[in-house]
Amino acid sequence: MVRAVGNTLIRQRQRGGPGNVYRYLGRRLLHSIPVVVAVTVGAFVIIVLVPGDPALNMLGYNATPESLAILRRDLGLDRSVPEQFIGFVRGAVVGDFGESILKKEPVRDVIATRAVISFSLLFYSAVTAVVVAVPLAILSAVRRNRWQDHLMRLGSMITFAMPSFWLGLLLALFFAIRLGWLPVAGYDKTNVLTILRSLTLPAATIGLFLAPILARTLRSSIIEVLDQEYVEAARARGYRESRVIGRHVMRNSLIATVTVLSLIIGFMISGSVIVENVFAIPGLGSLIVDAVLQRDYPVIQALVLFFGLTVIVINLAADLTYAAIDPRVRLVTG
Amino acid sequence: MSFTLERGATLALVGESGSGKSMTCRSIIGLVPKPGEVIEGRVMFDGRDLLGSSRTELRKVRGGEIGMVFQDPTASLNPVYKVGNQIVEVLRIKRGMGTREATRRAIELLDRVGIASPATQFHSYPHEMSGGMRQRAMIASAIAAEPMLLIADEPTAALDVTVQAQILALLTELQQDTGMAMILVSHDFGVIAQHCDHVAVMYAGYIVEQAPVQEIFDHPSHPYTQALLASIPQLDPANRWEMVPVRGQPPELSKLAPGCPFSPRCEFVRDGCESVPMSLQEVGPDHVTACPFVTWRDRVATSPHLRDGQP
Numbered sequence: 001m002v003r004a005v006g007n008t009l010i011r012q013r014q015r016g017g018p019g020n021v022y023r024y025l026g027r028r029l030l031h032s033i034p035v036v037v038a039v040t041v042g043a044f045v046i047i048v049l050v051p052g053d054p055a056l057n058m059l060g061y062n063a064t065p066e067s068l069a070i071l072r073r074d075l076g077l078d079r080s081v082p083e084q085f086i087g088f089v090r091g092a093v094v095g096d097f098g099e100s101i102l103k104k105e106p107v108r109d110v111i112a113t114r115a116v117i118s119f120s121l122l123f124y125s126a127v128t129a130v131v132v133a134v135p136l137a138i139l140s141a142v143r144r145n146r147w148q149d150h151l152m153r154l155g156s157m158i159t160f161a162m163p164s165f166w167l168g169l170l171l172a173l174f175f176a177i178r179l180g181w182l183p184v185a186g187y188d189k190t191n192v193l194t195i196l197r198s199l200t201l202p203a204a205t206i207g208l209f210l211a212p213i214l215a216r217t218l219r220s221s222i223i224e225v226l227d228q229e230y231v232e233a234a235r236a237r238g239y240r241e242s243r244v245i246g247r248h249v250m251r252n253s254l255i256a257t258v259t260v261l262s263l264i265i266g267f268m269i270s271g272s273v274i275v276e277n278v279f280a281i282p283g284l285g286s287l288i289v290d291a292v293l294q295r296d297y298p299v300i301q302a303l304v305l306f307f308g309l310t311v312i313v314i315n316l317a318a319d320l321t322y323a324a325i326d327p328r329v330r331l332v333t334g
Numbered sequence: 335m336s337f338t339l340e341r342g343a344t345l346a347l348v349g350e351s352g353s354g355k356s357m358t359c360r361s362i363i364g365l366v367p368k369p370g371e372v373i374e375g376r377v378m379f380d381g382r383d384l385l386g387s388s389r390t391e392l393r394k395v396r397g398g399e400i401g402m403v404f405q406d407p408t409a410s411l412n413p414v415y416k417v418g419n420q421i422v423e424v425l426r427i428k429r430g431m432g433t434r435e436a437t438r439r440a441i442e443l444l445d446r447v448g449i450a451s452p453a454t455q456f457h458s459y460p461h462e463m464s465g466g467m468r469q470r471a472m473i474a475s476a477i478a479a480e481p482m483l484l485i486a487d488e489p490t491a492a493l494d495v496t497v498q499a500q501i502l503a504l505l506t507e508l509q510q511d512t513g514m515a516m517i518l519v520s521h522d523f524g525v526i527a528q529h530c531d532h533v534a535v536m537y538a539g540y541i542v543e544q545a546p547v548q549e550i551f552d553h554p555s556h557p558y559t560q561a562l563l564a565s566i567p568q569l570d571p572a573n574r575w576e577m578v579p580v581r582g583q584p585p586e587l588s589k590l591a592p593g594c595p596f597s598p599r600c601e602f603v604r605d606g607c608e609s610v611p612m613s614l615q616e617v618g619p620d621h622v623t624a625c626p627f628v629t630w631r632d633r634v635a636t637s638p639h640l641r642d643g644q645p
Contacts, residue, residue, distance in 0.1 A: 229409035235365055235426055236404075236474070237397030251414050326414050327459045 021323055028319045032312050038285065039308030043301050044088045048081060050297070058101055058295040067327065077295065088301070097302035100293050107302045115306070119193070121276070122268055123205070124199050126261065130208025135219035136211070138245060156212030164271055166204035168278045175201060177319075183326060185280040200281040206271050213239035214260055221256035226251045229282055254325050262318035266311050335370045336614070337544060341482070344509065344516045346547070348562065349536035350584050353462050356521045358536070361385075362401055362517075364392045379422045380482065382518040402485045403477035403505075406469035408490040411460040416445065417471045418456030420592040421478050428479035429489045443474040446505060470504065477508060477533035486510070487519045502529055523566055527551065538585055538595035540612045545621035557600045592645075594625070602627070 003028045047054055053261040055071040056063065072078050075088050075098070091097055097107035181199050188194040225231065226249060228250040233243075234248040239307070269285075276285035284303065291299040339345045347355045359604060361372045364384060384395060391411060391561040397404075404410035412420060418440050425436035437456070444452035447470040460468055469489060490498035506529050509516050520526055526533055526547060533550045534557060535543040543556040554560045561580040582599035593608035594600070600607065604627065614622035 055591065073530045081335070167378060229404055230412040232365065233402070233404055233410040233472075236363060236402040237395070237428070238395065239423075239427060240393065243427075248412050252412070310565070328461050 001188075002133040003037065019321075024323050024329075025320060028316055032316060035312055036309065037311070039305060040089060041085075043092075043305040043308065044085050046111070046301055047297050048084075053077075053296050054295070058297065071101075076258065092302075092305060098298040100291075100296055100299050102290065102296045104298070107298050109242055109282070110164060110299060111302055111306060114282060114284050114287050116254045117281060118272060118276070118285060120195070121199050121202055121272060121281060121283055122265070124196075124203035125206035125268060125272075126265075128203050129210040130261075132207060133214035133218060137215045137270075138223060138250075139214070140224065141219045141222035142245065149219075152215065156215055157212050160212040164205055165274050165278050167208060171201050171204055172279070177189060185278070187281050198279075198281070202272075202275045202281055205275050205278075206268060209271060210264055210268065214257060214265060215261045216252060218257045221253040222249055223254045228252070251325060253324055258318050258325070260319045262314050265314045266307075269307055269310070283287075337532075337541060339483070339515050339532070341515055342509070342513045343532065344506075344518055344530045346530035346533045347517060347523055347536055348523070348533060350521065350580075352587070353536040354539035355536055355589070356487050357519060357539070359402070359487050359519060362485065363396045363402065364389075365396075370577045378403065386553050397424060397481075398479045399478075399481050400483045400485060401479065402488045403473055403476045403487065405488045407459065407465060407472045408492065410472055411468055411645065413460055415459075415467075416456065417458050417460055418461065421471070421475045422426070424475050424478040440478070441472070443469065443478055447471070447474045447477075447508075448500075449474075452574075464497075465493050469497075469501055473501075473504065473508070477512070477514075480512065482512055483515045483517070485517045485519075488521075488522075488524075489518075498525075504527070520579060523563065524550075535562065539587055539589060540595065540624060541614065542596065542612075542624040543622065544614065544631035549618055549621050553618055553621070555617045555621065556625045557602050559623075560598045560600075561601070563591060605608065 001332045022294060026281060054070075054075065055077060059067060059071060071077075076084050079087070079275065095108050097111075099105065100107050100110050102269060103110055135154050136156075143149050162170075172184055182197055185298050187198045189198075210260045229249055234244045238246075272283065273285035275281075276283045280286070284306075287299065288303050290296070291303065335343060347358060349355050357366060360366050362377050362379075362384065363471065364372075364387075366372060370620070371383060375385060382391075384392060387395070411417065412508070415423075418437070419621070421440040421443055422433065422436040425431045425439055426433065429436075431439065441452045444455055448472050449455050449467060455467070455471075460471070463471065469492075473474070473489070476497065489505065490501050493501060501526055505516065508514075518526070518530055524619055531548050533543075533545060533547050534541045535556065537558050543550070543559045544552070545553075545555075550559065553561070554563050558580075564607075565579050575585055580599060585595055585598070591608065594610050595611065596605035597603045610624075610626050612624050615626060617623050
């Protein structure tokens, strides 16, 4: 009897869930193809649309005709636009974006080293934002319209209104200069601990900037879920309030949070440009500033494409997370 | 208001929407939504006063000794968890079972409430089930901890008519098997006649009449009860009276005037109605009513709805 039951359980599990998820994923992947194409075209068009001659822009007006010709050939600017585009796409597919004018290294390597740093920072910031926002949102929703709620909303307005560079400077002033707990700036890659210490202030800066947005969205979706009858039903089953909130409310409130998180990733990337410069973190943010200032076109092109793809991947991940959180999502689109 | 319920018996709470039926149910297990609160009174359950109980004690009673079935199973099952796991959760927390044992028991329970291929349905999400199936699953979760009392708050209101009878039959059957008591909230006198022993008629938060089910149908005493009974459409051509809706609207509970809250809608309103206390007095065997003016014998003779010896 028991064995028969067990077998049925396993069969059902194979038949039901995952197939649906794969179909859902397949559809989401198809949806992102046009976006990838658009981003690729966009990244390429930058160099075509640049006013004047990119080679001249890069080398300056004192450049000799010979060096200009060499650079044009290196960049492929002596070919027709369609030829250039095919060359760009062909390179992009295998990750070959040519050589950085500034650093005389393959663009791919320049980006790869810095991407690791930037993504660590982004991840650290997102974790900080979530760790700060989730408890605040719960407290604020459960104590709706009480002083805890008002305090949270006021506080979130204040941190959100602060420009991130200024918040960064304040944090650095207090934790690095006054207390001396953390380095003021710079990136010490000796070991994991020093890396963490170097990234803490920048991550806190970005995280505290994002936390209010997250906390507010989460607060309102928690309040909405708290009014649902299944929450009442969970209470009527005599579960502890911590269980009611943690298990029955939170999972249903998370969708909104994931949406906001995925939307603000793009925001975080641009936010990290400023913060990486404030804290002298050698990530993609400071790379793109250097590249723009120095007219390092291959790097700019590659970064635009890279950022675009990152946002696409993150959105895909968000879609998958929805499906993991709420089974009804699989049904609707699957 | 006051009512008692014996072990194994079924009490019906009847009344229009907004008459306080659901609030009564909720106050029994201490779940009155804020900012409401139970101002005074006692809820005696198995020799204890639940109103005076600590939150921990109350939590033990909820879902343990008192199970609750809600109106709309679509809303009262959590959409993101498998139906089976929601029952497993009850068993693990209220009965302290391990996952494996709880899973086996949950499948038995799904089978018990009449869900076909329970081992398969264990893995369904609520949205993958029909309304009737969902309500069966909800009932399974409510009886999982083998409660002494089951509170069913209009358990069929959100269901298809064809399914309603099945669900009620299931509740009665479960009750007979387990000997649990049941409070059935309903506004369907047909359902009440079939499934309940006692009836408490509620109006504006008061119980206005309470009696054994046969007594209520034979000798409805409060004008509101009579009006409710008269508003039931009859299909039997040999035994038919004209359906008379209760005129007017139920009052707003926050603006209740002193005296009998039904008096503005009452056919028999008279001087003194505005100052009667809403206390229950005996008018028949085990039969109490809040209307102090007429006994049921007078009422039958004068009621415009109930002439010709009906019902």
